[in-house]
Amino acid sequence: MTTAHQLQEFYSEFDVTNRILLSGHSHQAWPNAAKQGLLDCFNDAAKHIDDKWGAAFEKADKVRDFYRTLLGESHGEIALGQSTHELILRFLSDLSCFKYKKQTPIKIVTTNGEFHSMRRQLDRLKDVNIDVKVIDTQPQDTLAERLINALDKDTDAVLVSAVFFASSRIFHQVGDVAVAANALNIPCLVDVYHALNVIPFSLASWQLETAFIVGGGYKYCQAGEGNCFMRIPKGYNGSPIITGWFAEFESLDQAPGKVGYGKGQGAFAGSTYDPTSHYRAAAVFDFFNAQELSAERLADINKQQITRLWQGIESMALTAGVLTLPEHGIDNNAGFLSLTTPEAATWVKKLAEQGIQTDSRGNQLRLGPAPYVTDEQLDNALDVIAHIAKTMV
Numbered sequence: 001m002t003t004a005h006q007l008q009e010f011y012s013e014f015d016v017t018n019r020i021l022l023s024g025h026s027h028q029a030w031p032n033a034a035k036q037g038l039l040d041c042f043n044d045a046a047k048h049i050d051d052k053w054g055a056a057f058e059k060a061d062k063v064r065d066f067y068r069t070l071l072g073e074s075h076g077e078i079a080l081g082q083s084t085h086e087l088i089l090r091f092l093s094d095l096s097c098f099k100y101k102k103q104t105p106i107k108i109v110t111t112n113g114e115f116h117s118m119r120r121q122l123d124r125l126k127d128v129n130i131d132v133k134v135i136d137t138q139p140q141d142t143l144a145e146r147l148i149n150a151l152d153k154d155t156d157a158v159l160v161s162a163v164f165f166a167s168s169r170i171f172h173q174v175g176d177v178a179v180a181a182n183a184l185n186i187p188c189l190v191d192v193y194h195a196l197n198v199i200p201f202s203l204a205s206w207q208l209e210t211a212f213i214v215g216g217g218y219k220y221c222q223a224g225e226g227n228c229f230m231r232i233p234k235g236y237n238g239s240p241i242i243t244g245w246f247a248e249f250e251s252l253d254q255a256p257g258k259v260g261y262g263k264g265q266g267a268f269a270g271s272t273y274d275p276t277s278h279y280r281a282a283a284v285f286d287f288f289n290a291q292e293l294s295a296e297r298l299a300d301i302n303k304q305q306i307t308r309l310w311q312g313i314e315s316m317a318l319t320a321g322v323l324t325l326p327e328h329g330i331d332n333n334a335g336f337l338s339l340t341t342p343e344a345a346t347w348v349k350k351l352a353e354q355g356i357q358t359d360s361r362g363n364q365l366r367l368g369p370a371p372y373v374t375d376e377q378l379d380n381a382l383d384v385i386a387h388i389a390k391t392m393v
Contacts, residue, residue, distance in 0.1 A: 002291050004301075004374040010287070011372045020356040020377045025168070025194065025336035025368030028222045030284065037283030041276045056275035062282040064265075066221075067229045070295055071213065072202030077232035077264035082273060084193065084214045085117035087230040088159075090268050091189055091212055092121075093241035097156040104154045106130045109147060113137040113164035115191060122159070137164060140328065144173035148180040157187045162206065163194035163334040166361045167326060170199065170334050175207025182210040189214060197221050197295050198302050198335035209233070220298070220335060223284050226277030230268060237263045244271030298371060302335050305369035305378060309337050312382035322389050323347075323365065336368035343392060354384045 008017050014029035021029055044055045064078040081087040092098065097106045110122055112134050126132040133150050137143055151158060158181050162174050174190055181188035189212040195201050197220040203209050213231035217223025232238070239261050246269035250262030261267040288294075310330050313323060324340040326333060341347060344360035351358050359366050369378065 001297075002293075004372055007291070007372045008374070010291070016372045018355070020381050021373065022351075022367045022369060022381060023357045023359060024370035024373070025219060025366060026359055028219060028370045029372060030222055030224055030280070031287045033283045033287040034222075034224065034280045037280040038276060040283070041279035044279075052275070056278065059275060059278040059282045062285065063217075063223075063227060063278050064229070066281070066285045067196075067215070067231070070196045070201065071231060072204060073231070076203075077234070077236075079230045079232060079265045079268035079270075080278075081228045081230065081270055082226045082277070083117065084115070084191065084216055084228045084230075085121065086270070087214050087228055087268070088118055088121060088189065089242050090240045090270075091187070091214075091230065092125075092157070093243075094238040094268075095156050095187060098241060099239070102156075107133065107155050109133045109135065109150045109155055109158040111135045111137050111143070111147070111160055111164075113166065114159065114161055115165045115193065118159055118191060137167075137169075140169060140171070143171065144176045147177045151181060151184055151186055153184065155181075155184065155186050157189065159189045159191075161191040161194070162201075162208075163192075163199070165194055166338065166364050166366075167328070168194070168334045168336045168338045168366070169326065169328045170195070170332050172332070178208050178211040187212065191215065193219060194334055194336075197298055199299050200296070203231075217281050217284075221281070221284070222288075223281035224277065226274065227281045232264050232268060237261070238267040240268060243267075244269060246271050293371065301371050302369065305373065306330065306333060306335070306337055308375065308378050309367055309369065309382070312379070313337070313339065313385070316386055316389060318389050322392050323385070336366050339365045339367070341365050346392075347388070350388050351381075351384065356381050356384060 010031045011029045013032050013035060016029050045052045060080055063080065067078055068074055068076045079087065108122060108130065110132065122132050135146050135150060158177060160174055160177060161171060163170050178188045178190060190208055191214050193215045196215050210233050212233060215229060217227035218225055247261050247267055250266045307330065313325055322341065326338055340363055342363055344363050344365045347365045348358050348360050
């Protein structure tokens with residue numbers, strides 16, 4: 001089985017040997033194979049000109065198949081998009097409340113722990129007098145119950161994450177929310193961006209078979225930008241207001257003047273796009289297969305790395321004013337370690353000066369390992385953290 005040291009040669013273009021990249025939760029390094037994907041896209045365009053789309057759609061199908069495998073749904077309906085924001089817009093525009101007159105105010109339920117793409121858009125809807133109920137993620141032990149209690153016959157949608165992007169806390173009970181929403185016929189969208197390919201996941205085990213699912217390849221899938229997806233529940237056929245002309249591919253025999261839609265994923269298709277992202281992703285996913293980097297193995301690697309970082313920080317016995325471990329405990333932690341500190345931005349700068357890349361969100365310093373980060377690099381990072389901590393007291 002390939003070790004982190006052996007993997008590093010496949011990431012030489014990103015210089016992972018000489019830099020400690022603890023930015024894996026935000027942007028993982030691409031394997032060198034990704035470059036060949038970019039070249040293949042250019043070569044196909046040069047060779048086939050406008051007939052390149054047949055080859056491009058084959059790459060798109062490979063991307064769909066990869067996400068189907070991660071979701072544990074071999075024939076799942078997968079719509080692709082450049083960003084989760086783009087896909088969330090298509091989802092929102094398919095809600096009945098936006099397509100038909102409603103006697104009661106539009107009501108959407110969410111939390112205050114959502115990623116910016118979702119958070120900003122819902123905040124803007126709130127500005128235009130849509131009732132967006134924002135449920136506090138704390139205390140998380142009662143989050144599912146409070147979300148479910150906020151749902152009623154007038155609720156038009158609920159949008160929530162499987163892992164919260166700032167804290168890395170796993171929302172184990174998100175499936176309970178999806179089940180409750182389905183019982184009330186409320187569309188439920190779950191963001192799994194920080195869960196896929198880094199912690200154990202499947203639609204069945206998480207009770208998310210009836211939910212819309214969004215995620216992408218920018219983080220733990222090493223596929224870079226432009227590789228997001230939305231999974232459509234089985235048997236669901238939508239008619240979103242925000243719709244691209246690709247959604248007509250399965251309805252070209254429609255009546256003149258009528259806006260037709262394909263079924264399942266077809267209804268949520270976009271329009272002409274840059275296929276480079278799919279070529280790159282397909283090459284990366286082939287690399288994963290060749291190196292036997294399955295979702296299960298990647299989750300195991302990550303768990304060992306997070307444990308090493310967690311225990312290393314714990315052994316320093318730092319005060320709350322310097323760095324504090326998460327309250328939620330390691331068993332409820334996902335793919336990165338989020339440390340509380342009033343000087344998070346300063347920590348990022350000081351670590352960068354020592355060749356260690358991290359990032360921060362508010363008062364959270366985020367450390368995200370990746371499969372090409374060695375134990376020695378993690379230990380070196382911990383040594384640097386211990387040294388900096390002495391200057392921050």
